[in-house]
Amino acid sequence: MSTRSPREADRSFNRSMLVKLVVMAVVMFGFGFALVPLYRAICEVTGANSLTKRDATVKQAKNTQVDLTRTISIEFDANGRGPLVFKPESASLDVHPGEVTVVKYRVTNEQNRQVQAQAIPSYAPGLATEYFEKIECFCFRQQTLAAHETREMPVVFYVDPKLPKDVKTITLSYTFFELNAPAPNAGTTSAALASASGT
Structure with missing residues (x-):
């Protein structure tokens, strides 16, 4: 009867343990990959991952601050100064207080040079200033x-719903003017003055 030496027994044990560890590592690695489809399947069944899906039956949230019982007429006015042609695309709109609205203005620089400009708003009636929120x-x-x-x-x-009830119309007016406009030619100015004085 042959007996193995302690060294051979240790080697055999080590080989057996190595095989078990490799098998365990492969199983764990495969389980890690299997978790993704498993997680998706569980989420579909339970509905747990609702953040990635949009329920078609859920309606878009409405702004509860909109006062549908009132309508305010907003009139748009524009004044272009200097080389600027400036006007609103809509002369007026009817809005409900609290309703967010977009209106567009169009400006054209008619000069052969770059222009820097600034628009200054004003409101009528004057008290509408504190209720007209841009x-x-x-x-x-x-x-x-350019x-x-x-x-x-x-x-x-939007117009603040706290706007007094007697205000039915607001006029938003802009004056759009050129900043740092070039000074007129001195010779041209002198000629114009001389012509005006008859000399």
Whole structure:
């Protein structure tokens, strides 16, 4: 009867343990890959992963601050100064207080040079100023227009539902003027003055 030496027994044990560890590692690796489809299947059954799906039966949330019982007429006015042609695309709109609305203005630089300009808003009646809320407006910053450039510029706004009940119409008026306009030619100015004085 042959007996193995302790060294051979250790080697045999080590080989057996190595095979078990390799098999276990392969099984764990495969289980890691299997988790993804398994997770998806569980989510589909339970509906747990609802963030990735949109329920077609859910309606879009409505702004509960909109006062549908009132309608305000918003009139749009525009004044272009200097080389600017400036006007709204709509003369007026009817809106409900609290309703977010977009209106566009169009400006054209008729000069052969770049123009820097700024729009200043005003409101009528004057008390409407504190109830007319602009979310986005070209009047918030200076505008740089290239020679003969035409640009559409939106105004995103809403009327505060706290607007007094007797106000039915608001006029939003903009004056769009050139900044740092070049001074007129001195010779041309002198000639014009001389012509006006009859000399």
